[in-house]
Amino acid sequence: MIKPLSKSLKNPQSAREKTYRLLKKQLLTGQLRPNKRLTEEALAKKFGVSRTPVRDALHKLELEGLVKTAGARGFCVPEESFEDMSELFEIRAVLEGHAMACVCKIITQENIQSLKKLVQSAEQAFLSGKSDPIFDYNTQFHDLLYGLLASQKPRLFSIIEDMREYVLRYRKSTLTHPKGIRRSISGHKKILMALDLREPQLCERIMRKHVYEAKEDTLLYKG
Amino acid sequence: MIKPLSKSLKNPQSAREKTYRLLKKQLLTGQLRPNKRLTEEALAKKFGVSRTPVRDALHKLELEGLVKTAGARGFCVPEESFEDMSELFEIRAVLEGHAMACVCKIITQENIQSLKKLVQSAEQAFLSGKSDPIFDYNTQFHDLLYGLLASQKPRLFSIIEDMREYVLRYRKSTLTHPKGIRRSISGHKKILMALDLREPQLCERIMRKHVYEAKEDTLLYKG
DNA sequence: TATTTTTTTTTTGGATACAATATTTTGCTG
DNA sequence: CAGCAAAATATTGTATCCAAAAAAAAAATA
Numbered sequence: 001m002i003k004p005l006s007k008s009l010k011n012p013q014s015a016r017e018k019t020y021r022l023l024k025k026q027l028l029t030g031q032l033r034p035n036k037r038l039t040e041e042a043l044a045k046k047f048g049v050s051r052t053p054v055r056d057a058l059h060k061l062e063l064e065g066l067v068k069t070a071g072a073r074g075f076c077v078p079e080e081s082f083e084d085m086s087e088l089f090e091i092r093a094v095l096e097g098h099a100m101a102c103v104c105k106i107i108t109q110e111n112i113q114s115l116k117k118l119v120q121s122a123e124q125a126f127l128s129g130k131s132d133p134i135f136d137y138n139t140q141f142h143d144l145l146y147g148l149l150a151s152q153k154p155r156l157f158s159i160i161e162d163m164r165e166y167v168l169r170y171r172k173s174t175l176t177h178p179k180g181i182r183r184s185i186s187g188h189k190k191i192l193m194a195l196d197l198r199e200p201q202l203c204e205r206i207m208r209k210h211v212y213e214a215k216e217d218t219l220l221y222k223g
Numbered sequence: 224m225i226k227p228l229s230k231s232l233k234n235p236q237s238a239r240e241k242t243y244r245l246l247k248k249q250l251l252t253g254q255l256r257p258n259k260r261l262t263e264e265a266l267a268k269k270f271g272v273s274r275t276p277v278r279d280a281l282h283k284l285e286l287e288g289l290v291k292t293a294g295a296r297g298f299c300v301p302e303e304s305f306e307d308m309s310e311l312f313e314i315r316a317v318l319e320g321h322a323m324a325c326v327c328k329i330i331t332q333e334n335i336q337s338l339k340k341l342v343q344s345a346e347q348a349f350l351s352g353k354s355d356p357i358f359d360y361n362t363q364f365h366d367l368l369y370g371l372l373a374s375q376k377p378r379l380f381s382i383i384e385d386m387r388e389y390v391l392r393y394r395k396s397t398l399t400h401p402k403g404i405r406r407s408i409s410g411h412k413k414i415l416m417a418l419d420l421r422e423p424q425l426c427e428r429i430m431r432k433h434v435y436e437a438k439e440d441t442l443l444y445k446g
Numbered sequence: 447t448a449t450t451t452t453t454t455t456t457t458t459g460g461a462t463a464c465a466a467t468a469t470t471t472t473g474c475t476g
Numbered sequence: 477c478a479g480c481a482a483a484a485t486a487t488t489g490t491a492t493c494c495a496a497a498a499a500a501a502a503a504a505t506a
Contacts, residue, residue, distance in 0.1 A: 015460065039487065050461045055488085056282065063286065065378070072468035072487055087378050094321040095314070155288075155310050238490065262457065273491045278458085295457055295498035447506100454501070462493080470485070476478090 015049045020057035022047060027066045028168045032077050038067060039074035064166065082219070085170040089215035092163050093208045096146075099156055100191070100207035101200035103148050112195055115144060119188045126181055134181055141188055171218050180217040187213060238272045243280035245270060250289045251391045255300050261290060262297040287389065305442070308393040312438035315386050316431045319369075322379055323414070323430035324423035326371050335418055338367060342411045349404055357404055364411055394441050403440040410436060 011017065023043070026032045040051045040058065047054065058075050061067045065084075067075045122137035142164070149157045187210040194203045234240065246266070249255045263274045263281065270277065281298050284290045288307075290298045345360035365387070372380045410433040417426045 041487075051488090052460050052462090056279075059279065059283070060286070063283070069488095074487060084378070087376055090321075090376075091318070091379055091382070094317055098313075098317040153310055153313075155307070156314055159314070264457075274458090275490050275492090292458095297457065450503100450505075452501100452503070454499105456499075457497090459496075460494090462491100464489100464491080466487105466489075468485105468487080470483105472481100472483075474479105474481075476480100 014053075016053040016056045019043075019047050019049055019053045020060055023054075023057050024061060024066065024165075027061065027077060028165065030169075034077045034079040036077045037070065037074055038076060064162070066166070066169070080170060085167070085218070086215065088163060088167050088170070089211060089218070092160070092167065093211035093215075095156065095160055095163070096211055097204040097208040099146055099149055099153075099160055100194075100203040102153060102156075103145055104195055104198060104200045104203040106148060106152070107195055111144070111148065112192065115141060115188075115192055115195075118144070119185060119192065122188070123185055126185065131178075131181060134184075138184060138188075145191075167218070177217070180220075183213050183217060237276075239276040239279045242266075242270050242272055242276045243283055246280050247284060247289065250284065250300060251388065253392075257300045257302040259300045260293065260297055261299060287385070289389070289392070303393060308390070308441070309438065311386060311390050311393070312434060312441070315383070315390065316434035316438075318379065318383055318386070319434055320427040320431040322369055322372055322376070322383055323417075323426040325376060325379070326368055327418055327421060327423045327426040329371060329375070330418055334367070334371065335415060338364060338411075338415055338418075341367070342408060342415065345411070346408055349408065354401075354404060357407075361407060361411075368414075390441070400440070400443075403443075406436050406440060 012021075023032075032038070038058070040054045043054045043058075044051045058067060062069060062075070065078070068078045070076045118137050118141045122134055122141075125131070125133050125137065146157060146160055187206075190206050191203070191210060194206045235244075246255075255261070261281070263277045266277045266281075267274045281290060285292060285298070288301070291301045293299045341360050341364045345357055345364075348354070348356050348360065369380060369383055410429075413429050414426070414433060417429045
């Protein structure tokens, strides 16, 4: 007999979560362009739910800065701004720099080996002209790195996760350009060296620089 | 003729905002103790509104970590944890350190003078045995300092503001103990010196240390 | 009595109806 | 035709209703 779908409270299948995830995805991937007007009613219809979960999702996204209220005209997608993008990367640089210093103190030799493999895979993909999987290797690298913090520094971890998501909004076509890819890979190699040396302060500096480079590349190859 | 109160959309007098502010205040000041169970219905009755604005407030507070869901038993106030407090201060140290470096680059001589006056006032109050206004001078000092970032780095500014609020939860009785006050005042003096020297990196280090000291004092004189 | 099953209660999730307000449109007046 | 006033419309805020799920309580059974 088929067990009835348990509609748990924090269930990712709840209308609220579903709406939130869908809407967020459309915002981050640019399917909803800046200045696009969003009304609860229209979104509710679009997603096949009532206004309630849409409202919840919109308010949550407003806190994240992914939509903004437009008074009695509903919500709208904020325009992209260099200042905002720049600030996001700057905060990321500071937080991820610190995170790296923390990681440095707890990372095992096995972890470092796994990271090395990822970088090698990325490099091979690059050399053989496949730029598609690079983005994935990149993501895996960072996930593995910061995943080490998930239990010990849950707040830092989740702030970093969130910020990495937000900048996606500004990062649609980076890491497809050879120069950006090269910089990214060599950045990851430096990170590994710093980790090998077990010097927290060096780790922090290297990671800050790495994020700043990512910012520059995002700026450069934008559009 | 008296103009009817315009009940604007983001009005701070809306039921949602009112409920959110009240609830948050009670959480931060400890009127609602850890493990206290919160149900929408009960809070709605208590605040004289319907469940809807209460729900909104609870969800917002959940994102901030000030309440947590307890499944189908509503919400509850999370227990205080040294780890969490410690992490909050650590993140603050990193972010405020960076903020100081930014401030250092744009602060005017007049701003520095205003800050000096605040420190002097605090010191005088301390020497004459009045410890009550110290907390206010302290707050003013930080408000003035970071206020300089409000327009240029709005995200950094608001994250720092939020985090300063959160730690209040753990900081009910600090800055009434002589040792903590002395450390705080001497910390502010060092900050002023670093600003006078216009050395961003020094500013960053000094501020980090200042926040770490605040953490230690909070830990020490807790309860 | 202990354990399992069933029923009842509590509580949130979601939908909808209504109220308040901001915006837009329309119409009037000079 | 421009400018202002008023009506109409669109949209969110709030209250309430119903359903679903979980927790708690009660009942049945070994």
